[in-house]
Amino acid sequence: MATIDLLISDCDGVIVDSEIISHRVLFEALSLHVPAERLHEALEGTFGLTVPSIIDLIEKRFDLKLPKTFDEDLRRQSEKIVADEVQAIPGVREALIGIELPLAVASNSRLHNVESSLRRAGLIERVAGNIFCAEMVPSPKPAPDVYLLAAERMGVAPGHCLVVEDSPTGVLAARTAGMQVIGFTGASHIPAGHDVALRELGVAAVISDMRDLPKTVEWFLSR
Structure with a gap:
């Protein structure tokens, strides 16, 4: 087996428990245009998809056109609420500080949001600026671009990277990049049976508690 020289973590749903908040805000905004039961x-x-991707999906599924300002209005509202409410995943700070590998973060969120989340989790110094986001690459997850960028900038071959991800979108991105993946199922938004779905996508291990990382x-x- 290839040696592991770099640990790369997703942010939302892995470092901070933000997905449940973002989903709530998104649902409330979309329910003004789509019946809640169908939504x-x-x-x-x-979860794990970018907001523009979800908007495109909803518009096609319900044959509607959301207001031009919907995405930006939602982004501002969601960023504010997440920044005010988000909490770190229990045990994540101790886990990531205790692992003696270089650490990068690869996220579909925007850079300033990831930096805010890392400050809330007490991990901004541990990551040391090694943050890679969808705005830095041609295509967001599930494309492998952001993971490949992280590996390139950190000077590590993709096959020597180990990723921590919670979403099928992120797992697919990391696996397509040629990286090994640990699935995390301990965030508030994770549905029952999610570990099975992640294993089917090729994760090599699944944990539900950051103390096990x-x-x-x-x-x-x-190995």
Whole structure:
């Protein structure tokens, strides 16, 4: 097995428990245009996607055109609410500080949001500016671009990177980039049976508690 020289973590749903907040704000905004009971079904499985991708999906599914300012209005509202309410995933700071590997963060969120989340989690110094976001690459997750950029900038071959991801979108991006993946299922938005879905996409291990991350990483390092 290839040695592991770099740990790359997603942010939303892995470092901070933000997906449940973002989904709530998105649902409330979309429910002004789509019946709530139909919206629940339409949004299943969309976490991890960018907001423009979700908007495109909803517009096509319901044959409607949302207001031109919908995306930007939603972004401002969501960023404010997440910044005010978001909490770190329990145990994530201790776990990531305790792992003796270089650490990068790769996210579909915008850079200033990731930086805000890392400050809330007490990890801004641990990451040391090694943040890579969708705005830096041609295509967001599930494309592998952001993970490949992280590996390139950190000087590590993709096959020597280990990723922590919570969403099918992120797992697909990391696996397409040629990286090994640990699936995380401990955030508030995770549905029952999600571990099975992540394993089917090729994750090598699944954890539901961040306290298990150091020993899981150690398992990869010892193989």
